[in-house]
Amino acid sequence: MTKISRAALFEALNAYTVPGTNATLTTLKAVKGIDVTEGKVTVLLQLMEAYRDRVAVIKEALEGLIRQQPGVTGVDIEIGWEKTAQVEFKNLIPGIKRCVVVGSGKGGVGKSTVTVNLAIALSQLGLKVGLLDSDIYGPSIPMMLGLKDSPLGTPDGQILPIEKFGIKIMSMGLLIEEDRPVIWRGAMLNKALQQFLKDVAWGDLDVLLIDLPPGTGDVQLTLIQNAQVDGAVIVSTPQDVAFLDAKKAIGMFGTVKVPVLGIIENMSSFICPGCGQETQIFGHGGVKAAAVRMELPFLGEVPIDLAIREGGDSGKPFVAEHPQSPQTKVFQDMADTLKGVLKL
Numbered sequence: 001m002t003k004i005s006r007a008a009l010f011e012a013l014n015a016y017t018v019p020g021t022n023a024t025l026t027t028l029k030a031v032k033g034i035d036v037t038e039g040k041v042t043v044l045l046q047l048m049e050a051y052r053d054r055v056a057v058i059k060e061a062l063e064g065l066i067r068q069q070p071g072v073t074g075v076d077i078e079i080g081w082e083k084t085a086q087v088e089f090k091n092l093i094p095g096i097k098r099c100v101v102v103g104s105g106k107g108g109v110g111k112s113t114v115t116v117n118l119a120i121a122l123s124q125l126g127l128k129v130g131l132l133d134s135d136i137y138g139p140s141i142p143m144m145l146g147l148k149d150s151p152l153g154t155p156d157g158q159i160l161p162i163e164k165f166g167i168k169i170m171s172m173g174l175l176i177e178e179d180r181p182v183i184w185r186g187a188m189l190n191k192a193l194q195q196f197l198k199d200v201a202w203g204d205l206d207v208l209l210i211d212l213p214p215g216t217g218d219v220q221l222t223l224i225q226n227a228q229v230d231g232a233v234i235v236s237t238p239q240d241v242a243f244l245d246a247k248k249a250i251g252m253f254g255t256v257k258v259p260v261l262g263i264i265e266n267m268s269s270f271i272c273p274g275c276g277q278e279t280q281i282f283g284h285g286g287v288k289a290a291a292v293r294m295e296l297p298f299l300g301e302v303p304i305d306l307a308i309r310e311g312g313d314s315g316k317p318f319v320a321e322h323p324q325s326p327q328t329k330v331f332q333d334m335a336d337t338l339k340g341v342l343k344l
């Protein structure tokens with residue numbers, strides 16, 4: 001008798017994407033157990049109530065996947081239903097018309113660089129823009145915007161965001177000492193973040209961009225659950241590994257029902273400032289192709305540019321310093337698209 005491989009079954013099931021979402025069974029941690037008794041495979045799944053409407057399709061697809069494994073003679077799929085209401089959503093930052101989170105699956109892809117320049121491009125369209133840096137472990141926004149002073153408080157105990165380059169900015173980096181690593185964990189971290197969201201006096205804003213820490217962990221989920229997020233923008237480099245991580249972020253947003261408003265390819269290609277020749281250092285176009293495959297909107301490609309890096313390092317963001325350059329046009333076009341999508 002052929003021995004059925006449980007590992008192969010796990011792999012096949014986990015890769016399955018729930019119809020109508022970008023979430024695989026891995027992202028949902030849905031496969032709770034697999035039992036193989038002779039040729040009969042029993043799978044125990046835990047799915048959210050919200051997916052009950054497509055149970056027949058899911059069962060049929062999974063049964064098909066299982067039957068592809070050699071030696072399978074029978075299949076039984078048992079599903080436990082999880083109430084989505086377990087996740088409580090609150091809005092701790094009222095008074096803001098639209099809230100957009102900017103995420104990436106992986107660090108160092110230029111998420112903060114893109115967020116800063118996009119925020120300034122949005123303000124150049126006449127919008128009132130706020131930028132919240134929620135990366136408590138490595139806040140880089142204060143450096144990118146040349147912010148040095150601690151923010152001021154209001155008489156009723158709130159913190160005033162700092163205004164520069166036409167936008168309002170707040171970062172954990174402005175509140176914690178530079179050489180003191182943050183060591184909050186679990187419940188303490190959750191509380192600190194919620195307090196942070198509540199404490200900033202943003203005033204009236206058309207749009208708040210939240211620069212999320214890289215990855216798909218607790219901080220990201222806490223933020224999403226405590227602000228009324230209208231959508232997410234995802235930044236990735238063209239490398240395959242970076243995009244695989246971006247897919248995890250897309251899955252996470254799918255699970256918490258935050259629509260992906262657009263994907264941005266950063267460090268897309270390098271245009272030599274001397275000869276004008278274009279070089280594809282990390283490849284090019286892969287993110288757009290993947291976005292098309294996943295039926296997600298693609299926002300644009302930002303080239304690798306020495307001046308963009310220098311702008312970040314010197315606290316003078318590129319879009320503010322070079323309003324007429326072609327690279328700025330890339331950010332302005334993305335801002336224009338976002339403005340339309342957000343109906344602002």
Ligand SMILES: Nc1ncnc2c1ncn2[C@@H]1O[C@H](COP(=O)(O)OP(=O)(O)OP(=O)(O)O)[C@@H](O)[C@H]1O
Pocket residue numbers: 104106107108109110111112113114135138140213214266267302303304305306308309310312313
């Ligand atoms: N398009 C670009 N051209 C040139 N340099 C870039 C570009 N985008 C980002 N960089 C540089 O890459 C480095 C990483 O960028 P950044 O800090 O924005 O990434 P990140 O994804 O926010 O990282 P982390 O998530 O770890 O905070 C910085 O030195 C930045 O100046």
